[in-house]
Amino acid sequence: MEIQKCSSCKDDLDREEVESPRHDKDGTVLCDECFENKYTHRCPICEELFDEDLEAKIAPKYLLILNEVSKYVGVAGGLYEIVEYPFYRDGITEMSIIKGTVHWLCHIPTDTDMEVDTSTIYYICDGCAVALVKKTDVSHTMRWT
Numbered sequence: 001m002e003i004q005k006c007s008s009c010k011d012d013l014d015r016e017e018v019e020s021p022r023h024d025k026d027g028t029v030l031c032d033e034c035f036e037n038k039y040t041h042r043c044p045i046c047e048e049l050f051d052e053d054l055e056a057k058i059a060p061k062y063l064l065i066l067n068e069v070s071k072y073v074g075v076a077g078g079l080y081e082i083v084e085y086p087f088y089r090d091g092i093t094e095m096s097i098i099k100g101t102v103h104w105l106c107h108i109p110t111d112t113d114m115e116v117d118t119s120t121i122y123y124i125c126d127g128c129a130v131a132l133v134k135k136t137d138v139s140h141t142m143r144w145t
């Protein structure tokens with residue numbers, strides 16, 4: 001049998017990876033590890049792993065920017081919807097968000113339970129993003145009525 005290699009790290013694929021291969025956006029085969037490094041993210045709120053929708057133009061869709069990080073990336077802290085890729089520019093020592101590529105959705109409520117370190121931005125899963133927007137909407141209504 002021909003040995004298949006991962007198109008990214010060039011490692012040989014194991015039997016399981018050959019049988020149910022995962023693919024890069026360009027259709028080449030990736031080993032599980034490379035696929036996960038590239039396209040799987042851990043949501044810091046529910047702590048579940050989620051895969052990017054490789055068919056979608058915008059994926060992942062939601063971005064969490066902590067207040068601690070906001071000064072480095074140039075936008076305020078909060079939950080953002082990504083409307084355009086690429087949405088950031090990599091600097092030599094830092095990255096910055098490109099104007100107009102992300103839309104602010106809501107603040108992160110201070111009681112939000114999260115597993116994060118405060119030096120990076122996070123993708124969050126669709127479910128948690130929607131729940132967060134709903135939650136902040138509710139507190140708004142309660143405050144103003």
Ligand SMILES: [Zn+2]
Nearest residue numbers: 006009031034
């Ligand atoms: Zn690989």
Ligand SMILES: [Zn+2]
Nearest residue numbers: 043046125128
């Ligand atoms: Zn989540």
